[in-house]
Amino acid sequence: MGYVxxxxxxxxxxxxxxxxxxxxxxxxxxxxxxxxxRTQMRLAIDKVMGEGxxxxxxxxxxxxxxxxxxxxxxxxxxxAFRTTLQRNYYTEEINTREMFVRRKISASFREIPGGQVLGxxxxxxxxxxxxxxxxxxxxxxHLFLEQVDAKIDPEKLxxxxxxxxxxxxxxNEGLLKPIDPSDDRKLVDITRxxxxxxxxxSARLQMMARAxxxxxxxxxxxxxxxxxxxxxxxxxxxxxxxxxRVKDASGRLRYIGKIEVTECEMVTGSKPGKKNTPPYFxxxxxxCFGHNETKVICMSTLDSAMRRPELGAxxxxxxxxxxxxxxxxxxxxTNHLKLPHYVTFQSILSNTRASVxxxxxxxxxxxxxxxxxSV
Amino acid sequence: MDKxxxxxxxxxxxxxxxxxxxxxxxxxxxxxxxxxxxxxxxxVCMTMxxxxxxxxxxxxxxxxxxxxxxxxxxxxQRGYGVCLGDEPVRSYxxxxxxxxxxxxxxxxSYVEAFLAExxxxxxxxxxxxxxxxxxxxxxxxxxxxx
Numbered sequence: 001m002g003y004v005x006x007x008x009x010x011x012x013x014x015x016x017x018x019x020x021x022x023x024x025x026x027x028x029x030x031x032x033x034x035x036x037x038r039t040q041m042r043l044a045i046d047k048v049m050g051e052g053x054x055x056x057x058x059x060x061x062x063x064x065x066x067x068x069x070x071x072x073x074x075x076x077x078x079x080a081f082r083t084t085l086q087r088n089y090y091t092e093e094i095n096t097r098e099m100f101v102r103r104k105i106s107a108s109f110r111e112i113p114g115g116q117v118l119g120x121x122x123x124x125x126x127x128x129x130x131x132x133x134x135x136x137x138x139x140x141x142h143l144f145l146e147q148v149d150a151k152i153d154p155e156k157l158x159x160x161x162x163x164x165x166x167x168x169x170x171x172n173e174g175l176l177k178p179i180d181p182s183d184d185r186k187l188v189d190i191t192r193x194x195x196x197x198x199x200x201x202s203a204r205l206q207m208m209a210r211a212x213x214x215x216x217x218x219x220x221x222x223x224x225x226x227x228x229x230x231x232x233x234x235x236x237x238x239x240x241x242x243x244x245r246v247k248d249a250s251g252r253l254r255y256i257g258k259i260e261v262t263e264c265e266m267v268t269g270s271k272p273g274k275k276n277t278p279p280y281f282x283x284x285x286x287x288c289f290g291h292n293e294t295k296v297i298c299m300s301t302l303d304s305a306m307r308r309p310e311l312g313a314x315x316x317x318x319x320x321x322x323x324x325x326x327x328x329x330x331x332x333x334t335n336h337l338k339l340p341h342y343v344t345f346q347s348i349l350s351n352t353r354a355s356v357x358x359x360x361x362x363x364x365x366x367x368x369x370x371x372x373x374s375v
Numbered sequence: 376m377d378k379x380x381x382x383x384x385x386x387x388x389x390x391x392x393x394x395x396x397x398x399x400x401x402x403x404x405x406x407x408x409x410x411x412x413x414x415x416x417x418x419v420c421m422t423m424x425x426x427x428x429x430x431x432x433x434x435x436x437x438x439x440x441x442x443x444x445x446x447x448x449x450x451x452q453r454g455y456g457v458c459l460g461d462e463p464v465r466s467y468x469x470x471x472x473x474x475x476x477x478x479x480x481x482x483x484s485y486v487e488a489f490l491a492e493x494x495x496x497x498x499x500x501x502x503x504x505x506x507x508x509x510x511x512x513x514x515x516x517x518x519x520x521x
Contacts, residue, residue, distance in 0.1 A: 116515065117512045187434045201435070248455040257440075261437075285428035
């Protein structure tokens with residue numbers, strides 16, 4: 001399929017855009033406050049930021065409002081916005097060991113450093129529709145907050161701790177795969193240079209960090225189901241905030257704020273090495289903006305899968321994984337199919353008609369020969 | 376709330392994490408004593424976040440963060456304000472206090488008092504949140520242990 005330019009339709013396009021806005025507000029309801037979206041649609045905001053590749057909760061909330069709740073469209077808007085600004089800083093490498101932990105769990109070990117902290121999760125509750133939400137009032141929210149506050153005795157507060165990592169248990173026992181010296185450890189930036197395959201691991205992790213959650217889930221799930229042989233267990237999954245530091249124009253290291261991230265270290269099955277080498281565990285790594293556990297679980301599964309291309313399943317093929325989980329590009333290409341392809345299609349139509357005519361003519365000739373032969 | 380590390384400037388941490396309204400009020404009160412010139416008006420830009428996997432330490436770029444930066448001059452001393460988000464007022468206030476903190480001979484006792492007050496509020500809120508989170512700490516028992 002090729003592209004062809006069309007012209008005209010400016011007024012209709014303008015009117016269509018206006019009509020979309022009309023449908024957003026036509027019922028004349030109270031405008032949704034951006035702060036409400038940011039706080040009460042927390043997980044949607046995190047998806048928009050994660051897939052847009054930019055940490056900006058307020059702007060993500062605006063984009064989500066503008067896109068009428070379409071997370072793909074909102075991520076697209078943020079991705080486009082990102083390109084309008086100059087990049088003036090690079091942070092120091094973030095350290096998730098200094099995370100202010102809101103949740104950390106392990107499916108591999110029952111006892112982990114600092115204990116399992118469930119944090120804000122719906123994992124262990126039934127997904128029943130809470131119809132009371134339909135009539136929730138500000139007073140209800142205040143009452144709930146008061147009740148939660150009352151469960152803490154301000155005179156008996158524990159001191160804040162950071163926690164060691166579960167993978168250290170495996171590392172200290174020497175059970176992790178040593179770093180392969182043949183790995184391409186080059187640090188590349190896929191927003192500045194087009195990705196080439198085979199891509200170094202830094203590019204793969206960066207692309208997955210801003211990939212679309214559903215795409216990662218589809219391919220991660222395919223691997224978990226056996227297409228490609230990665231049998232993962234969550235070594236540790238943690239969610240919380242980490243500080244960011246940059247060097248300012250005078251060269252001094254400055255704290256500039258904190259961001260929420262979710263991190264997953266996925267332990268992949270023990271595998272015998274070459275002859276006379278012991279089996280080992282490998283760790284797949286996932287890290288993304290905000291609170292998005294599905295994304296990091298699948299990212300870390302695919303990180304492991306892509307390091308075993310010899311297995312040959314879609315999830316082991318880095319080009320297949322990275323191109324098809326890039327939500328903004330995938331959505332852009334899919335939706336471009338709606339745009340005018342008149343000339344291209346006319347060409348296909350013309351070829352098809354000619355082919356049908358040739359076929360009819362050939363059939364007639366064949367029939368004429370059969371009749372002659374039967375005389 | 377994150378525990379400030381040794382490397383982190385405690386002042387920046389407090390100024391980035393405190394409520395905007397008291398910070399703005401405090402800096403406005405200082406403007407009466409110190410004339411500030413804006414060398415670079417607050418503007419938004421991008422900051423690329425660097426990360427690394429926790430086992431092999433493979434570095435990679437996680438994504439960018441919206442950032443506001445500002446530069447202020449007080450008696451020729453330049454201060455820099457950088458913070459996350461679209462925060463023109465906060466970045467100005469950080470730059471103002473940064474310039475003041477570097478100004479030779481300036482009396483910073485009232486700045487220190489403000490920072491101490493705000494730090495106490497930030498830490499209290501963080502500790503309360505932490506204690507709410509710790510209410511969800513669990514000790515799973517294996518079935519045969521029951």
